[in-house]
Amino acid sequence: MAKEKAKQKPVGAKTSLLHHVKKEWKLYSFLVLPILYYVVFKYVPVLGNIIAFRKYKGGSNILGEEWVGFRYFRQFLTDPSFWKAFGNTLRLSIGYLLVRFPATLIFALLINEIRKTAWKRTVQTVSYLPHFISLVVVCGMVKELLAGNGPVNALLQALGMEKIAFMSEPGWFDAVYIISGVWQALGWGTILYLTAMTNINTELYEASAIDGAGRFKQAIHVTIPGILPTIMTLLIMDIGGIVTSNNMQKILLLYNPLTQERADIIGTLVYRMGISGGNFSYASAVGLFEAVIGLILVTSANFLSRKLTETSLW
Amino acid sequence: MNIKQSKGYQVFRIFNTVIMIFVIFVTLYPFIYLVAQSFSNDAAVGAGKVTFFPIDFTLETYKYILTKDDSFFRFYGNTILYSVVGTFISVAGTALLAYPLSKPKLRLNKFFTPFVVFTMYFTGGMIPNYILITQWLGMGDTIWAIILPGAISTFNLLLMKSFFTGLPDELEEAASIDGMGVYGIFARIILPLSKPILATMTLFYLVGMWNEWFGPFLYLNTRDKWPIALWVRQLVEGANNVDVSSTAEASSVQATLKSATMVLTSLPIMCVYPFVQKYFVQGMTIGAVKG
Numbered sequence: 001m002a003k004e005k006a007k008q009k010p011v012g013a014k015t016s017l018l019h020h021v022k023k024e025w026k027l028y029s030f031l032v033l034p035i036l037y038y039v040v041f042k043y044v045p046v047l048g049n050i051i052a053f054r055k056y057k058g059g060s061n062i063l064g065e066e067w068v069g070f071r072y073f074r075q076f077l078t079d080p081s082f083w084k085a086f087g088n089t090l091r092l093s094i095g096y097l098l099v100r101f102p103a104t105l106i107f108a109l110l111i112n113e114i115r116k117t118a119w120k121r122t123v124q125t126v127s128y129l130p131h132f133i134s135l136v137v138v139c140g141m142v143k144e145l146l147a148g149n150g151p152v153n154a155l156l157q158a159l160g161m162e163k164i165a166f167m168s169e170p171g172w173f174d175a176v177y178i179i180s181g182v183w184q185a186l187g188w189g190t191i192l193y194l195t196a197m198t199n200i201n202t203e204l205y206e207a208s209a210i211d212g213a214g215r216f217k218q219a220i221h222v223t224i225p226g227i228l229p230t231i232m233t234l235l236i237m238d239i240g241g242i243v244t245s246n247n248m249q250k251i252l253l254l255y256n257p258l259t260q261e262r263a264d265i266i267g268t269l270v271y272r273m274g275i276s277g278g279n280f281s282y283a284s285a286v287g288l289f290e291a292v293i294g295l296i297l298v299t300s301a302n303f304l305s306r307k308l309t310e311t312s313l314w
Numbered sequence: 315m316n317i318k319q320s321k322g323y324q325v326f327r328i329f330n331t332v333i334m335i336f337v338i339f340v341t342l343y344p345f346i347y348l349v350a351q352s353f354s355n356d357a358a359v360g361a362g363k364v365t366f367f368p369i370d371f372t373l374e375t376y377k378y379i380l381t382k383d384d385s386f387f388r389f390y391g392n393t394i395l396y397s398v399v400g401t402f403i404s405v406a407g408t409a410l411l412a413y414p415l416s417k418p419k420l421r422l423n424k425f426f427t428p429f430v431v432f433t434m435y436f437t438g439g440m441i442p443n444y445i446l447i448t449q450w451l452g453m454g455d456t457i458w459a460i461i462l463p464g465a466i467s468t469f470n471l472l473l474m475k476s477f478f479t480g481l482p483d484e485l486e487e488a489a490s491i492d493g494m495g496v497y498g499i500f501a502r503i504i505l506p507l508s509k510p511i512l513a514t515m516t517l518f519y520l521v522g523m524w525n526e527w528f529g530p531f532l533y534l535n536t537r538d539k540w541p542i543a544l545w546v547r548q549l550v551e552g553a554n555n556v557d558v559s560s561t562a563e564a565s566s567v568q569a570t571l572k573s574a575t576m577v578l579t580s581l582p583i584m585c586v587y588p589f590v591q592k593y594f595v596q597g598m599t600i601g602a603v604k605g
Contacts, residue, residue, distance in 0.1 A: 020421055026496035027414045031426065034411035034466060038430060041463050045438020045446055107337070110330055119334075125588050126338045129345075132583045134525030136543045137576045140550035141344040144351070144573070149362025151347055183340070195599040215323050240435065249528050253547065267440070274441040275532065287439030295436050314431075 052285040064281065072285035082269065082286065089265040092251075093242040096178045101238065103182055104189035105231065109219055111190060112197050124194075127187020139253035142180045143167060167254075170262040177254065177263070181247070192230050200226035232311040240298025243290050266290045345580075352376070352574035359569045375570040379578065385545065386575070393541040396530075397523040400461040404519040405512065407466045408474055413500060415471075416478035434468045447533060459533035460526065460541075467522075470515055473597055477511040478504070514597030517590045521583055542579050549575055 021028060052072055054064030076082040107127075114120040130138065146152050146166035153163045166172045204222045213221060224231075248267025255263035266286060274283025298313075306312035346366060351359050355370035363369050379386045414420055415427055438446075443463060453459040481504065489499050505512070527543035534540060549572045 017421065024420060027417060027420060028422065030410045030414045030500075034407050035426065035429075037407060037462075037466055038433065040451075041446075041465070042433040042437065044450075045442040046436065048438050048442025048446055051442065051445070110333060113327070113330055114334070123334050123338065125591060126341050128587070128591065129584065130341060132521050132525075132587050133580050134527065134543050134546070136525070136527045136547045136550065137580055140546060140572065140576050141348060143550060145344055145347065147362075149360075151343075151365050154362060154365065183344075186337070187341070191595060191598050195595075214320060215326065252528075253550075270440055275444060280441050280445065284439065284441040287441055291436055291439055298435055 049284055049288045049291075051281050052288045054281065056281040056284075068281075072282045073289065075282060076286050076289070081264070082266075084261065085264045085266050085269040088262060089243055089267075092174065092177055092263075092265060093247065095174055096181050096247070097238055097242065099178050100182050100185055100189070101235065104186060105193060107186055108190035108193035108197070109223065111194060112223065113215065113219075124187065124190075127190070129187070130184040131188035133184070135250055135253060138180065138184055139250065142176065142254065146176065168256070168258040170259045173255070173259045173262045177247075177251070180254075181250070189234075192234065193227055196227040196230040197223060228309060229311040232305045232309050233313060236298060236301040236305050236313055239301040240294055242294070242297060244294040348573045348576055352570055352577050354570060356569050359573075375574040376578075379571065379574055386542075386578070388538060389540050389542040389545040390578075392539060393524060393543070396457060396460055396526070396541055397520055399457065400465070400523040401516055401519045403461060404465050404467075404470075404523075405515050408471050408515055409505070409508075409512070411466065412471050412474035413478055413504065416475045430468060430471065444532060454533055455535045455539065456533075457539075460529040461523070463529065464522070464526075467518070470518055474508075474511055474515060477508060477597070481507055510593045510596050513590055513593040517587065517594055521587070524583060542575070546572075546575055546579055 015023075051064045053067060053069060055066050055068050056064040111120060111123060114123065144150055148163060148165065152166070156163060164172065166176055200223065204226070205218055208218050208222055243266065248265060248271065251263055251265055251268050252271065255268065267290075270283045270287045270290075273279045273286065277283075302312050302314065347364070350364050350366060350368050352375055353368035353371055353373070354364045355372055356375075358364055358369035411430070415423055415430070417423070447459050447463060448454040451458075453462070485503055485507075486499050489503050494502070525543060526541065527547055530539075530541050530544050531547070534544070
């Protein structure tokens with residue numbers, strides 16, 4: 001109904017833009033402060049990337065001293081510690097994605113099979129909880145649980161195994177990072193899938209039941225195709241996030257000099273180089289490189305998804 | 315519905331229940347462990363005896379935090395202040411932007427919508443942000459450095475925009491015919507109808523602000539301005555830079571202090587979110603369905 005009315009409107013579409021703004025100035029006035037916010041806090045930093053191409057010294061000229069072109073880019077591209085961080089970023093993000101993505105989907109499918117409403121609600125409420133806890137507390141918990149005399153090691157010993165120094169052995173960092181991440185994200189990640197599942201036409205299930213499909217076949221042939229657009233949308237966004245520093249805060253809280261060789265990612269490198277080390281231009285160059293790769297990844301994933309499944313973010 | 319209860323399906327349901335119980339246990343255990351530690355004797359914690367229940371149950375740690383050390387209240391108070399002011403600014407800003415963007419008749423939205431959405435995929439990065447806050451805007455060591463940079467989340471904005479788009483136009487048109495202006499319609503028609511999404515936004519921003527540590531970590535030099543999350547971080551990072559008074563009393567609570575502070579930090583949110591759950595699931599749903 002609302003749609004029909006909207007269709008009648010383009011009568012005024014031919015009036016000039018100035019006239020349109022004058023007529024609707026009250027609605028536009030809502031935008032002033034928020035758009036100003038976006039300009040200052042989102043776009044000015046984008047432009048601030050200029051210092052990646054200029055030699056920057058704090059204090060004097062806020063835009064840097066002089067143009068140096070791609071000097072800082074050449075510098076980090078030949079820096080072994082950059083390539084180590086780059087490799088760690090890919091390994092940790094892709095590993096996390098490969099575990100978390102299917103785990104969330106399977107968990108959603110399993111929750112969907114619960115018939116008792118109260119039990120379903122309980123499972124959901126409990127599984128959302130870790131999403132609401134501060135990263136600082138989550139990482140604190142991880143350290144407590146995995147400590148030398150913590151419960152995980154107590155369990156290992158009870159099973160007749162050796163204690164493991166989880167937090168100081170580089171080889172364990174991936175597992176600690178990935179499992180704690182799944183722990184925090186699992187329940188929250190199911191919300192959109194479960195929503196999409198409730199929107200699937202129940203007739204499809206009835207029809208497939210008549211065809212003799214059991215619950216498992218129904219999940220494969222009805223539920224999963226029904227939520228495919230949701231799966232693709234979330235996958236595109238996750239792929240875009242592979243190199244971006246979403247997880248930088250967590251690594252900053254979890255890593256230490258002993259695990260750094262496996263744990264240092266681009267985000268933590270930028271932090272150490274820039275904020276701690278004061279090499280603002282160098283760190284900006286690394287950050288800009290990361291952001292551009294992230295944009296390329298999300299754009300390609302979006303393009304591929306549109307071609308293959310006709311689902312896309314834009 | 316006639317679901318065929320085959321043998322296989324029955325086995326699956328038992329298996330499914332077992333998995334769910336396992337997930338619930340794994341999700342809750344870290345919290346149980348933390349709470350048990352916080353009520354235990356420090357020596358028992360140090361010896362690694364605590365697993366499920368407090369050993370030598372004591373309230374000493376909480377008593378110490380709440381009465382002997384005023385830093386807890388200072389940091390907790392800061393967190394409350396930042397969260398309340400920040401959430402108010404964020405929710406107001408998001409609503410103000412989302413409302414006009416949900417109006418297809420506004421022709422400039424062809425520009426404003428992509429302008430806003432672009433920032434989801436490309437941002438300035440840590441260093442330009444740091445320079446902007448500390449040097450260009452001179453907000454270092456102020457509440458604004460923590461609140462303003464993340465004030466509007468574009469993801470939340472899109473959720474709210476879809477909610478507004480879903481509201482019936484007829485109400486606004488009727489109000490407009492009755493002589494109500496744009497501002498009146500927004501305040502007296504739109505906002506009261508938007509309680510579910512406003513509750514969702516409030517929770518999301520409140521949780522974000524309550525848990526925030528990185529902004530304060532970057533921008534707050536004065537320790538007295540710290541939020542509780544930063545205090546927790548310092549406790550967790552180890553005693554090397556914690557200035558604990560050298561009294562025997564202080565050192566006797568050191569190990570349990572961490573757990574108790576973590577419990578107290580998480581408690582308010584753990585108490586609130588189950589009650590708002592209905593709203594945020596609804597909010598996410600609307601946003602996801604409408605895109």
